[in-house]
Amino acid sequence: MKLINRLTAGAALTLxxxxxxxxxxxxxxxxxATQVVxxxxxxxxxxxxxxxxxxxxxxxxxxxxxxxxxxxITAPDGSKVxxxxxxxxxxxxxxxxxxxxxxxxxxxxxxxGAFASFKQNxxxxxxxxxxxxxxxxxxxxxxxxSITHSLSRVETFVTAGAPSELKxxxxxxxxxxxxxxxxxxxxxxxKFRVLVEGKPAAGVSVKVIAGxxxxxxELGDKVYKSDANGEVSVDLPFAGAYWFNASYPPRPEEGxxxxxxxxxxxxxAPGTPQRRLSYSATLxxxxx
Amino acid sequence: MFAKSTVWTSVLxxxxxGATAASAGxxxxxxxxxxxxxASYHKPYVAGWIEDASGAHKGDLFVWYDVAxxxxxxxxxxxxxRAWWRKSGRNLDMPVDGLSNATRAPGRHTLKFDSNHxxxxxxxxxxxxxxxEASREHGGAEVVKVPFKWDAKKASAxxxxxxxxxxxxxxSYKP
Numbered sequence: 195m196k197l198i199n200r201l202t203a204g205a206a207l208t209l210x211x212x213x214x215x216x217x218x219x220x221x222x223x224x225x226x227a228t229q230v231v232x233x234x235x236x237x238x239x240x241x242x243x244x245x246x247x248x249x250x251x252x253x254x255x256x257x258x259x260x261x262x263x264x265x266x267i268t269a270p271d272g273s274k275v276x277x278x279x280x281x282x283x284x285x286x287x288x289x290x291x292x293x294x295x296x297x298x299x300x301x302x303x304x305x306x307g308a309f310a311s312f313k314q315n316x317x318x319x320x321x322x323x324x325x326x327x328x329x330x331x332x333x334x335x336x337x338x339x340s341i342t343h344s345l346s347r348v349e350t351f352v353t354a355g356a357p358s359e360l361k362x363x364x365x366x367x368x369x370x371x372x373x374x375x376x377x378x379x380x381x382x383x384x385k386f387r388v389l390v391e392g393k394p395a396a397g398v399s400v401k402v403i404a405g406x407x408x409x410x411x412e413l414g415d416k417v418y419k420s421d422a423n424g425e426v427s428v429d430l431p432f433a434g435a436y437w438f439n440a441s442y443p444p445r446p447e448e449g450x451x452x453x454x455x456x457x458x459x460x461x462x463a464p465g466t467p468q469r470r471l472s473y474s475a476t477l478x479x480x481x482x
Numbered sequence: 483m484f485a486k487s488t489v490w491t492s493v494l495x496x497x498x499x500g501a502t503a504a505s506a507g508x509x510x511x512x513x514x515x516x517x518x519x520x521a522s523y524h525k526p527y528v529a530g531w532i533e534d535a536s537g538a539h540k541g542d543l544f545v546w547y548d549v550a551x552x553x554x555x556x557x558x559x560x561x562x563x564r565a566w567w568r569k570s571g572r573n574l575d576m577p578v579d580g581l582s583n584a585t586r587a588p589g590r591h592t593l594k595f596d597s598n599h600x601x602x603x604x605x606x607x608x609x610x611x612x613x614x615e616a617s618r619e620h621g622g623a624e625v626v627k628v629p630f631k632w633d634a635k636k637a638s639a640x641x642x643x644x645x646x647x648x649x650x651x652x653x654s655y656k657p
Contacts, residue, residue: 229561229572235553356572377568480564482625 220403221248221260221474222437223301223350225291228376228478232296232354240293242352244277244301247286252405252437253476255286260348262287266304270297270358297358298376303348308467312336328467341467349475351375364392367442367471369400372425378436378479384428387420390442390471394424398440402428405435405476433481441472507597507634507657511543513614514649517588518621525585526618526647527559529566530593532601535609539569541601542581543612544593549582562617565625590650597634597655607633612640616647628653 226243233240245253246260259282267275277289293299308328311320314336321331325343332339345366357374372385388398403415418426430436515526530543545566548556557576561567576582595602610632615625624647630640634657641652 229564229567231557231559231561233553234557235555238553238555240558482565 219248219257220252220437221348222253222476223303223348224253224435224476225350225352228352230293230354240354241290242293243288243290245286245288251408252403253435254408259283259285259287260303262289264304266302267291268300270295293352293354296355298351298353298360300360301350301352305346307344308341310339310341312339342470343467344470346472362389362392367440367473369438369440369473369475375477378430378477380430380433380479380481384430386426388424388440396420396422396424398442399444400426401439403437405437430479433479435476435478438475438477507655509595509597509602510654511593512590512650512652514590515586515588516649522620524619525587526616527563527585528614528616529563530612530614531566531570533611533613540605542570543595543601544583545581546583546585549577549584562623563615566615605632612653614648614651618647622647624648626651
């Protein structure tokens with residue numbers, strides 16, 4: 195694997211911090227339906243179509259298409275499903291998903307990467323690469339080496355017939371739904387548990403924004419902190435598609451907790467990679 | 483179609499039981515499918531069921547949908563009766579005998595159920611809700627609630643008026 199990018203320390207730092215800080219570019223997958231009826235006719239199976247984009251406004255493709263290279267679709271029985279008719283345009287990507295089993299499908303885009311920062315001949319440097327090759331990007335003799343692995347998931351869900359249990363992934367950060375994830379109803383709270391590497395995580399911010407800002411006129415974003423059990427109870431005042439977002443460790447803009455990341459890793463041996471985790475999901479809330 | 487209708491089988495049930503089990507009462511529902519002056523009218527899918535006061539589903543009463551389409555293609559839109567789909571429909575293998583029926587034209591439809599119908603049999607005395615939900619192709623969707631008191635030995639009644647996709651919906655019980 196060759197080096198993906200090489201940037202000066204300042205520019206790299208700016209980019210890495212900007213991506214999560216500026217909510218200008220949200221990544222999302224939006225399915226044409228979150229609840230479907232399983233077809234009884236093998237010649238006309240049930241399909242949903244899914245849009246994916248990185249946009250300024252939820253959920254309008256106004257910026258960049260989602261790169262579909264790392265789609266992971268998991269059927270209710272745990273098997274992996276290949277998508278059909280994947281297409282990436284200028285502003286959005288789209289694909290079809292054949293729904294052939296009863297239960298809940300997890301539709302995810304999973305991106306992993308890595309970067310390293312170090313001092314070489316007294317100069318601060320950063321390189322990017324993959325989890326596998328990042329260590330080899332660091333030149334011999336580099337000092338103050340810090341390696342970070344990044345793992346981001348962008349998800350949505352589709353249920354045919356009755357929902358099935360979604361098993362936690364156990365890796366990265368995720369929102370474990372505490373009710374069937376496709377059963378959200380306006381006026382009823384949505385309950386979730388924040389898991390980091392499979393364990394409930396307290397004090398993690400979960401940002402929630404309802405789609406349709408363009409016509410609503412206000413962003414209306416809300417941030418919930420997970421409680422001692424890692425749980426959040428989210429207000430879902432009206433029907434529509436909602437975007438959920440969480441990351442770990444907490445981002446620098448969260449003020450006092452900006453150094454949390456550093457503190458967490460103080461006891462670890464030098465050279466132990468840190469993990470920078472992010473999660474987004476688009477969930478549908480029905481009117482009743 | 484008549485042989486399969488809920489009204490017909492329930493009425494037969496009442497008269498047959500009337501001779502042997504005098505204690506059985508009769509639930510009468512009236513469901514008005516409103517006449518709508520729209521360009522592209524399709525008869526709505528309509529479902530009716532009983533819930534307890536906490537919203538727990540107790541039993542289905544009727545489901546009107548495109549039951550006769552080949553390959554069960556009419557099932558595709560059952561999910562649009564969202565409340566019913568979530569509470570019951572998605573756990574059923576439609577069609578279900580005595581429950582599934584064809585869609586109905588605008589007008590007032592009367593349905594009778596023996597109190598030995600499984601939605602009522604064994605229902606403890608207390609507060610319940612009749613829910614009726616309609617969903618129409620190229621149209622809207624609506625769900626209404628008719629609260630009623632249930633005691634197999636006492637008469638009761640309740641009614642509500644829908645706003646667009648449903649008209650009058652009435653419940654009455656005579657022991």
